[in-house]
Amino acid sequence: MLTRLFFLMVAVTTFGGGALLHAVSPETIELGRGLFEREWPVKDPRLGGDGLGPMFNGQSCVACHNQGGVGGGGAAEFNANTIGIESMNIKGHSVDNDVIASMVSKFHPGFVQLNGSVVNTFTIPHRGGSSALRHLNDILYQHVPTVRSEFGGSTDASEVRHSYATPILFNYKNNSHEITLRARLFQRNTTALFGAGIIDAVTDNQLMALTKLQKAHPEISGRPASLRDGRIGKFGWRGNVGSLVEFIDQACANELGLETRRKPQPQDPLNREYRNPTIDITDAQIRAMHNFVSALPVPTRRIPDTSDERAEASRGEQVFNSVGCAVCHVPNLGVAQGIYSDLLLHEMGHELIDLNHAEPYVVRRTPIVRHDYTELVTTERSLGSMGAYYGATTTIKTNAIPIRRQSFQATNRRLTRKPTRDYKFVAPEYPSQKLNFIDLINEQIGNETDEQILSDGRQQITEEKLSVHAYIRLHYEPTRFNQEWRTPPLWGVADSAPYMHDGRAETLLESITMHDGEASGTRDRFLNLSLSDRPALIAFLETLVAPSNAPQPRS
């Protein structure tokens, strides 16, 4: 009864008794809470899937989302880990994509996708996977000077800082090639979900209006986290997830290894043949969790105990506005009153690079209709990888033609392309493309010309087509997408340490001082405040606490 009353209160509080209230049923929310707190088992017989894993970061959502109650942020010890290749050099004859894949595999096979392509980031799940993979992960971690907690993340903020500051250098040589690469461990801190339902209700128009407003600002120029499908992302540190339900969907797959109807679970790179018989979590369960997370209460403002402290916090809020924090940490955003975020992406400086980058900035979308008389279309079904959930990754590839195919092609087409001797890769600072395309209509008439069963069991079909092709041309604006981050909402900030995307800042003072890039001017104005004003601003932030009525873990 009490639980029902709590959720009813939560629903009313969260949605202000407004239009969203009708969607919330206490039973569904309770079901969602049960799933959120559930310790998922391996091999769930109810659905027939493989259940938790095979690779996962935690056994339940609440295992990481627990600060200040169920759905809160997580300490650094729950951070998710990604290894990113910053630069790489392969020396030797005829470096083609196969050679790249082979050599990068020596560092870690997780960089090689199931379709054979090589990407520059690889998420290392904390648990699960084959014993061989765990052994490889252990070897990799020996190169990273960080102390990891039993949960897989760094034990604290200082360990996050040290691991980020120390690059991993790898070298391997065989008879024909030598690879030298420089990589780094990147981490992502668990975000608090309080008020996530309200964030979901913020409209794209409101975000575009803020973007327009900031264009006139001399220092700050936030941009929407534009997604390929035309929406604006609002969730995730990169803002690369469009809605809360998608965020939950992806989190189930990536963090728990629960395959959903849309999102494949991460595959063990040393067990590529393995297939989950079916999904691990139904859409109804995803919706129930979505309803629960949507109904989580909004963070609140703590009223300080004494009049002195209240006066200091009040002054701190004024200072917060006057130095410019509120330009990005916008106090109210549509229905999200007290959010202290613009949900836009901002360039935050070189020290905050992470190679799982933001989605490129789409500034224009042009619809195009084309008639192509012949086209070779090859289709494949891609399988799961974890990278995109934390942000997009970059493919490492060469345009060199493999030497064994060159002689044939050169004979037939008089190609004169020379085999690549050395191959160099540097993680791009900006998007490599200025344009991209999304298919809308691709009606094709033609014959199948080739059908192959690939070594990994996939079917590759090549057809000659006469096609009518309608698509959208995406125009990108180059931005430093490795260092663009969504402004994190400050509501509840006092109960969500450590700070920054990877939890490297232990205190609010450290966090503010780490702001760079667009925020450097604001940071400097903060530092130039008097010694009494700086603590006042922090005292104000410390009044932004987790909701007092947040559900508490049952076990």
Next chain:
Amino acid sequence: MRFIAILISLLASTQAFSQKLEPATVLKWAEPFGAISSAVDDSQMVLLVVTDDDPFQSKAAPRSQPKSDTKQVEVERVIEEPPVWCGRLIAKAIGKAVKVRPDLSDKLSLQALSAGLPPELTGGASSNQPSRAIVFLCDTRYRLLAFCVGVPDVDQLMTMIEDAQDVNQSLSLDPELTHHDLVHALVDRNQPRLDRLWRNTLHEVTLAFDAKPGQPIRVMDLDPTVERVLELDAMFKPAYEIDVRLRFGLNDANDRRRLVILEQHPQARLSWCEVLTPFIASFNLIDHWRGLVESVWGFPPITADADINDLQTWVTEQLPSNPVVLVIRPTHQAASLPWPPATNDRRGKAWQKVHEQALTHPYRKVDYQQLASLLHLRQLRPIDVLASSPIRYIMLDRNASTSATIRENDPPGRFASMLNRSRLKTAEAEARNR
């Protein structure tokens, strides 16, 4: 609902406010390092605030108190504000601490010391660097118990006081406690508070310390020079530089100003203080405060009460007949660089020759403290010791109104010419007098 909560808290604060208006003991600030009656008990502690305020200005005219409304004054009547830049904040923290622990009003003796570079040493202008402060806690014999860099808030101050009482108790309970044992006890106490980088650094320094035999603690028997502190600082400095770089995103020399601002907050140098404290706890602060301050500020502290009577008398006697040369002692941190340069290149040889020539004139070696006091007393033209090239010599002319400054990157020939000219003038004057 929220309105009612605010109303209740306002009522509560009004009640608390009326309680605060009751008469309270007003803690006063005393001159630094004054004698403390032997009658006071061992638990009494001295809280010394050292700031980089202008020592001569503070001595002459205490800084005007910041204006505040009546209510605020009444609330904070428990403590007087010291005449330093952070006086109000320090007073506020102590005031709050005394409210939490009323026994502290009898246990704390408050002292403040302005020890920054005066305009005499910054080219006549007030320093545009952010202000600095260090807070020490010591016992009545001025043995160091705890310290922090920056201005503590009440929580940080309470932690410091508890740490200081811990050390004080150790020293009181066991008079035979060796320095070695105290170091280890404090290392064990502070180690869990540190992250891995600092723990490793502390471990290494402790191993180095253990290589030396322990000595019994007797005040004044320990090395009274600043080098001891600077040596320790040199061992911890690399870790500190890494620490602040990673914690605050400081990358290069341009971020120096940001670091100085951050050092106003004790959390910036907290770990540095935690690792240094075991090795300097129980040191006599009268002997060691200058070394500690110089290691943090990067320049030596200057006080208004330095005794330069000998120097002043000597200069007064010499100047009517001879110009005098002041050979400037570098800061302790720069003392490892030999002067004149020991190199055998052209420049090195030239400076060695000119240095010898300078020593044939009436000369004295003076440090920054003596120099500042002399310039202040004689109202000579200010010089800038913070410029990129260190000052090596100052030549005071016979009429005593002008001085020439010779810096390290000046051509040695210029100084040699000045010395020759002054020798000729002196000879001419002597000839005339005869």
